[in-house]
Amino acid sequence: MEYSDPIFVVIKKGILHFLHGFLPEWTVVIISIMLSITAIAIFGPVTMMYLTWLERKVVGRMQNRWGPNRVGIFGLLQPIADGIKMLTKEDIVPQDADKVTHFLAPVMVVIPALLVFSVIPFGRGMTAVNLNVGLLFFLAISTLTTIAIFMGSWGSRNKFSLLGGMRAVAQMVSYEIPMVMSVVPVILATGTLSTVSIVEAQLGGKWFIFTPWGFFAAIVFFLCGVAEVNRTPFDLPEGESEIIAGFHTEYSGMKFALFYMAEFMSAFAISGLTVTLFLGGWGGPVLPSWAWFLLKTYALIFIMIWFRGTLPRFRVDQLMGFAWKLLLPFTLLNIFVAALWQILPSPKNLLVSGIAEAVILVIVFFASRKDSPTKRTYIFAD
Amino acid sequence: MDVLHCLARFGFIAATLVTLAAAVMVVSLRNIFHCALALILVLLGVAATYISLKAEFFAVIQILLYVGAIMTLVIFAIMLTSKIADTTVPQTNRQSLVSFAILAMFDVFFIGSVIKTSWKVNAVTMAANVDAKVLGMAFMNEYVFPFEIISVVLIVALVGAIILGRSDQ
Amino acid sequence: MFGFGVLKGMSVTLWYFILSYIYPKKGITTVQYPEQKKEVQERFRNFPFLVYEGTPDNMRCVACDICAKECPPKCIYIIPEKDEQGRIQKKPATFDIDFAICMNCGICEEVCPFDAIFMDHDYELSEYDRLSDLMYQRDDLLKPLEHFAKIRPTDCAVIEEKRAAKGVKGRAQTPPPAAPSSAGPAQPPVT
Numbered sequence: 001m002e003y004s005d006p007i008f009v010v011i012k013k014g015i016l017h018f019l020h021g022f023l024p025e026w027t028v029v030i031i032s033i034m035l036s037i038t039a040i041a042i043f044g045p046v047t048m049m050y051l052t053w054l055e056r057k058v059v060g061r062m063q064n065r066w067g068p069n070r071v072g073i074f075g076l077l078q079p080i081a082d083g084i085k086m087l088t089k090e091d092i093v094p095q096d097a098d099k100v101t102h103f104l105a106p107v108m109v110v111i112p113a114l115l116v117f118s119v120i121p122f123g124r125g126m127t128a129v130n131l132n133v134g135l136l137f138f139l140a141i142s143t144l145t146t147i148a149i150f151m152g153s154w155g156s157r158n159k160f161s162l163l164g165g166m167r168a169v170a171q172m173v174s175y176e177i178p179m180v181m182s183v184v185p186v187i188l189a190t191g192t193l194s195t196v197s198i199v200e201a202q203l204g205g206k207w208f209i210f211t212p213w214g215f216f217a218a219i220v221f222f223l224c225g226v227a228e229v230n231r232t233p234f235d236l237p238e239g240e241s242e243i244i245a246g247f248h249t250e251y252s253g254m255k256f257a258l259f260y261m262a263e264f265m266s267a268f269a270i271s272g273l274t275v276t277l278f279l280g281g282w283g284g285p286v287l288p289s290w291a292w293f294l295l296k297t298y299a300l301i302f303i304m305i306w307f308r309g310t311l312p313r314f315r316v317d318q319l320m321g322f323a324w325k326l327l328l329p330f331t332l333l334n335i336f337v338a339a340l341w342q343i344l345p346s347p348k349n350l351l352v353s354g355i356a357e358a359v360i361l362v363i364v365f366f367a368s369r370k371d372s373p374t375k376r377t378y379i380f381a382d
Numbered sequence: 383m384d385v386l387h388c389l390a391r392f393g394f395i396a397a398t399l400v401t402l403a404a405a406v407m408v409v410s411l412r413n414i415f416h417c418a419l420a421l422i423l424v425l426l427g428v429a430a431t432y433i434s435l436k437a438e439f440f441a442v443i444q445i446l447l448y449v450g451a452i453m454t455l456v457i458f459a460i461m462l463t464s465k466i467a468d469t470t471v472p473q474t475n476r477q478s479l480v481s482f483a484i485l486a487m488f489d490v491f492f493i494g495s496v497i498k499t500s501w502k503v504n505a506v507t508m509a510a511n512v513d514a515k516v517l518g519m520a521f522m523n524e525y526v527f528p529f530e531i532i533s534v535v536l537i538v539a540l541v542g543a544i545i546l547g548r549s550d551q
Numbered sequence: 552m553f554g555f556g557v558l559k560g561m562s563v564t565l566w567y568f569i570l571s572y573i574y575p576k577k578g579i580t581t582v583q584y585p586e587q588k589k590e591v592q593e594r595f596r597n598f599p600f601l602v603y604e605g606t607p608d609n610m611r612c613v614a615c616d617i618c619a620k621e622c623p624p625k626c627i628y629i630i631p632e633k634d635e636q637g638r639i640q641k642k643p644a645t646f647d648i649d650f651a652i653c654m655n656c657g658i659c660e661e662v663c664p665f666d667a668i669f670m671d672h673d674y675e676l677s678e679y680d681r682l683s684d685l686m687y688q689r690d691d692l693l694k695p696l697e698h699f700a701k702i703r704p705t706d707c708a709v710i711e712e713k714r715a716a717k718g719v720k721g722r723a724q725t726p727p728p729a730a731p732s733s734a735g736p737a738q739p740p741v742t
Contacts, residue, residue: 026385061571062564065581101415132513136442143450147422150457154415166461173454193514310564311557 005288008039009125036128040117048264049079054298055305062309089253094157097250101155106251106258108148112141113265120272121199123282123290134195135187138273139180142228145266146172149237152259156250164249167316168237172228174323179224181331182217185338186277195273199281207280212350212357213338218278220327220334222300225270227323229263231304233311234319271300326364333360394434401427410473414464418457425449439514593703596657596670599648601692602699604721610693611667611721613641618659618668626652627659646689651681666710672702 012035020028053075057067068075093102119134121127131137146169153165186208187193190201208214227234238248248259275281275296284292314322337360341353404423411417425448432441510516521529571578582589603610614631632644657670671694678684700707 024385026389029386058568061579062568064567064571064579066579066583098413098415101419131438133439133442136439136446136514140442140446140450143446143454146450146454147419147457150454150461151419154461162461166458169454169458173451176450191515306561306564306568310561 005124005290007288008123008290012036036118040114040128044114044117044265044268045261047268048261049083051264051268051301052082052260053079054301055308058302058305059309062306083257086253086257091253091255092250094250097157098155101151102250103155105148105152105155106255106262108151109145109262110258110265112144112148113262113269115141116269116273117265119195120269121196121276121281122272122293123288126282126290127196130194130196132192132194135183135193135198135277138195138269139176139183142266143172143176145228145262152248152251158250161249164237168230171230171234171237171316171319171323174320175224175227175234175327178220178323178327178331179228181328182220182224182334183277184331184335185213185217188335188338188342195276195281199276199283202280203283205280205283207278207283209278209280211341212354213334213341214278216357216361217331217334217338218274220331221277222270222274222303224323224327225274226304226307227319229266229270231263231267232308233314236313236316236319267301267304268297271297271304274300329367330360330364333364390434394431397427397430397434401431412473414460415457418453418460421456422449422453425453437512439512439517591672591674593705595672596660597655597674598650598653598671598676598687599659599668599692600671600694600698601646601668601689602666602696603693604696607690607693609722610642611665612643612646613665613667614639614643614646615664617662617664621658621662623656623658624652624654643689646692648687648692650676650685650687666714669699669703669706 012032015035016028016032019031023031053068056078057075060067068078071077071081093099116138118128119131119137127134149165149168149172153161153168156162186198189208190198192198192201202208209218230237248256251259272293275293279296279300282289282293284295287295334357337353337356340356341349343349344352401424404420404427407420408417408424411420425444429441429444429449432438432444567578601610601612614629616629616631619625619627619629626649628645628647629643630645632640632642634640655670659668660670696707
């Protein structure tokens, strides 16, 4: 069992050692980078394809039906059939669309989705690039998606696309702030921005989700992450039947496939980052490290799919109110509780911060409760 | 390893050229939305420059704030004020050639003086390792007064924006 | 309290998810067509068929043309059989129903006075060619009385009881009318 843990690292080292014999030094460095990139470039789209399969099966079972089960056993070849369909569809560009913008938007959506995979630690020693500002890199690159959605909605030259795009950008910008704020306690607790160090600080069962501030910060971060990738219940920008298809109305075929791919890869990346920050990354007792990472990430993805099968969509004012009035004050107060936890000595801090957290929760809930409407009285003519 | 240094320099030069080309595109493209996209490219190029100067924290903060927030604001402003099918206007007028000539002369003096200056490098600051932690400590210890003034300025801006954006009642 | 509605909803879907694995008969309500087919109701009507008793030659239809006249989109075309002298036999030589036009209303069944045409339960009638393959001729439409009894037992029982009570005999029991003599109609004697 202990041989399967570093298996990918060993394979890569083996290849590099083999090449070291007859290639100059600089080629080996470049090939090492290329190997990591190739691994991510294979893993990303394949993950996305099988995430679509998983989503359809799980949502189907929640709705009392099988998911797809005709194409291949258990429907496992369904994503390949979908891929072939998307590739062979006619690519329709509206006549007066802004051609450069319309063409570049799907490309620019996929770039951040793939780039952020480079700072997620998939296992022990299995991070593609160990930046020492890795966490901030993730958050900064995900803001590039906003620009790409703008481009998509503007380049389509369609009022519904524009409206969907503006709503999408408003939603993403609003939910970035609680997302970043809820990560601050983690930085406070570990003192570093590097994702690898954050995982190493949580080894041995001391996951951040078991602390009072970490529990609520994880929930807030996960909800903001779901909002960032525009998934139900926050999928107003692309809600089918609300606004036709929002910012990707005018895209067909491969371009739509790129938008779809970016959405699922971002969902995986957000789940991966939540696992890294709050759920202990690749730490775990028996299984290899990458197996634990995948298990935890897929558990969070199951929760995302569960949300999709259960909840209706937020209305746009409810969406913005949720972010600004509920999540943002809550995350700011959470930072204070995390600071209390850090400063006070060990047995007392759990009690004090637990009580502080409960008080904050109660205050925030009561402050954000709307007045219940008065019961209507009907006056009938006699 | 020499080859890697060459490749790194090549990358830095390529990033700088892209930045300059995008900067020229910002002021010369006809469609204003394309100009905004070129501005995003300029800011990304500046971030690449920061990375090559080993200041990765600044590069990431540049992307997070400039591209993620400020350019979003600029694009919102463009979208809300120009029609989606605006006629594109030429970006130059009749005096472009004269202004180009004067600017070229100014550039010769400016770039000449920049190249001829011997920029003194302080050994202490070169050896300093600036990352997020050191910056945070500096904000709280030596530069706490400017930090608080900045927060006050931000609050004034927020309150001013709310007052300006409120409907008159 | 705030947030508990969401948790309650999510527990319902989780329960259905688990139920679909541990007890599929109740958890999943999909009918896997075409391996499993859902049973249709007895009074389901899709496309008409002609009834015969015993042999296909013994059909109940007498080519009275009432169903063709009552059919709303006029999809039935009947030509009665003529013997070698041109006299009309009480049997259709051609009975065409065009499935592309038929709207499955069942009026032909309701107006037939001879209980000869009924609506079938078969719905898998797709063809590749719209113009030629969807025209059903007389021999395609003939089905035995046992088929009718199998698909619509209560209706069949009621109709057969009514026929027996009225003493209606089928074609096999009724002797054909005597052939008239080769002479014309009887002439009054010339006196």
